[in-house]
Amino acid sequence: MKNEHLSLQWFGHIIMILLSLACLVPFMLLFLSSITDEKEIIRNGYSFLPTQYSLLAYRYIWEQGADIFRAYGITVLVTVVGTTASLVITSLLAYPIARKDYPLRNVLAFVVFFTLLFNGGLVPSYLIYSQLLDIKNTIWALIIPGLLMNGFNVMLMRTYFQTSIPMEVIESANMDGAGEFRTFRSIVLPLSMPILATVGLFQTITYWNDWMNGMVYITDPHYYSIQNLLNRILQDAQFLASGQFKNSSVSTAVQSLPSSTVKMAIAVIGIIPILIVYPFFQKYFVKGITIGAVKG
DSSP states (O other): OHHHHHHHHHHHHHHHHHHHHHHHHHHHHHHHHHTBOHHHHHHHOOOSSOSSBOOHHHHHHHTTTHHHHHHHHHHHHHHHHHHHHHHHHHHHHHHHHHOTTOTTHHHHHHHHHHHHHOOOOHHHHHHIIIIISOOTTSGGGGTHHHHSOOHHHHHHHHHHHHHHSOHHHHHHHHHTTOOHHHHIIIIITGGGHHHHHHHHHHHHHHHHHOOHHHHHHOOOGGGOOHHHHHHHHHHHHHHHTSSTTTTSSOOHHHHTOOHHHHHHHHHHHHHHHHHHHHHHHHHHHHHHHTTTTSOO
16 A cells, blocks of 8 residues: 555646646746847757857847846836736725625625626727826836726635634624734734735736836836837837848848847746745745645
8 A cells, every 4th residue: 555655646746747847848948039149040940968158138228238138127017017006006906896784785896797797998998098088108008007906806706705804703803803904914914915916917027017007107218127128129029120121231140140040039037936935925825826626
């Protein structure tokens, strides 16, 4: 029996190692492709064992200089402010919906669920944000559209409040004289770190990877996020290397810009911060994402 248990354990370890490698392999290919010479990629395709290396793609991006650092600063600011504000709004809406003694819980739950099924579309959203709220070409254009909550996150947090926060604890706090806000701040939130970390990670990734809001609402390069700036750099590199300058005075060096490797380098630069942050949220993320799977 003991040997059989060890065999199953080793089999499980091998399976998990293979699955982990399957997740790491694309990142390895991504990074190796970003430091491969452009001509070799064109000649032999992407490879895990390139014969010619080149940092020209990273040098081309680095030459953007101050634009890169400014875009990173804007993205960090938008991500931190947007994620924090989104967590506050989402938790403040999810908590009353989770309370069975709140008379309007069904109405609010219906409104939130309705937003999961129907969307006003891009044109009404653009008119509201650009004309009514007048946030076009401001930092708020990168924060507010993603700030107005995600119905899925609200429902996820509501489920956690219902299944993991004992009602007896809330009633006990009320009997001791604590108001609703004091109960929420001092009891509910400290017990909700797993779901806060999970939803916070979702929002962090959403804000960090967001390029749509910048493309729609931002035309001033000073407000470009890192995603919008990298997208512009990629378009410029592809345009310069497109061969449209064969009869012009543009040099051969400009025509041979590494458009393929620039794509990979941009992906590497964009994903590194998320890879750094994720391990710190992992233990909370695993616990929070399994909400409702097992109820004690």
